[in-house]
Amino acid sequence: MIDAKLLRDNIDVLRTALENRRSSINLEAILALDASRRQLLYDLEQLRAEQNRASEEIVKLKRAKQDAAEAIAAMKKVSDTAKELEERVRDFDTQLRDQLLIIPNIPHESVPVGPDAGSNRLERKWEEPPHFDFAPRDHIELGEKLGILDFESAAKISGARFTVLKGAGARLERALTNFMLDVHTREHGYTEILPPFLVLGSSMEGAGQLPKFADEAFSVKGRDLWLVPTAEVPLTNLHRDEILDAELLPLKYVAYTPCFRSEAGSYGKDTRGMLRQHQFDKVELYKFTTAETSCDEHDALTQNAEVILQRLGLAYQVITLSTGDMGFGAAKTYDIEVWLPGQDCYREISSCSNCTDFQARRANIRCRREKKPEFVHTLNGSGLAVGRTLIAVIENYQQADGSVIVPEVLRPYMNGMERIEPVA
């Protein structure tokens, strides 16, 4: 949620931001709504003040054993008016909040301005894509031949967009997860969190998923519970409604969770294989920082995620998303794209965002430094998407005979296994 003050004092900044994001929100209408609400609230407060004054008078009269009937009768009228006003204020309140909640975050000044992914900026590349003496297969073919990915069974059990991992495949997923968690906790100083995978609607709202993205998440029938679309949701809410000690910042958390997404609107995209699933595993990095340090911490967080790919020996590139391609709550986003030989292109494997105070305002997370509490900045990034990392490993480490070499850093997690071979 953006600061309502921006609306009143700096509407041009907001207007430019919305244009750059190709968002068509009627700011004037919201501004008018805000003005009406404020006037109503002022009127109501005046009435309340009168009520409070009269209340004291009534007390005095009663103490003096005098008749207060007249004063009470007079206040009856005021009370009725106040109730009416109260109802109208409440109405305007919800209207205004609903409007504010659908305004996206203001892009950071360093973000390239452009309508779509075409304007994204390449930041850096690491290693060249590997060369193969044979036509590399994709993970679907490899996985099925090796007997580690079973899409048919998954479809039978749960329908489209699910995968069953078997044997060394399941083991590899677990190895990757543990490897990532170990690097981030032991070397990068993150605290490991294992949060609930079901969260309340209020938590979804705090993280900016609701009301805008209700279609993209799964919810539990008959209850106000949602399956987490990302660990970002429970992690953001970890400190909801708290005033943090500024000395403790930055707070750094890492969490493994499965992620559940309906992938509405992506029909026909990546329908084969496990690239785009209703359920996938992710190790998420998350930071609460002060306003001054969030940019540096954002860069550091992105580099923390890159380390995983470097250790795995996977070629990747980092891009900065343009204003038109960025997510709703982000002020700036780096995407890390890994090379997938089976797709013959780079594909997103991590998205690292600085949400500035956007989520913090919604979730009411502040810190105290001088006197006034101020909103913290929140950062999140995948470190990494585990399923896609598994795809990257088997496609990049495939051999001519269809077997897959296990990257050295994963072998301790695979009981020393050096190669995944077909199960005869």
Added chain:
RNA sequence: GGAGAGGUGGCCGAGUGGUUGAAGGCGGCGGCCUCGAAAGCCGUUGUAUCGCUUGCGGUACCGGGGGUUCGAAUCCCCCCCUCUCCGCCA
């Protein structure tokens, strides 16, 4: 799931309709005392928002949301959470 007990300020804990933003204690901060410290004593101590603006004033906040009333921490209704016992389960 059944029965009961609770949720008050940073913490503990009073308070069952009227100067209660809330006694008292702890903690924190400032001061006195001291060579210094402890103890003791005195004072002070929340958040949000609006308006004039070094300060002051208005309003709201006693788990959350409704309601009754001139007036609600206090009465009524709904919800959430915690604790104890029973049941069930991993």
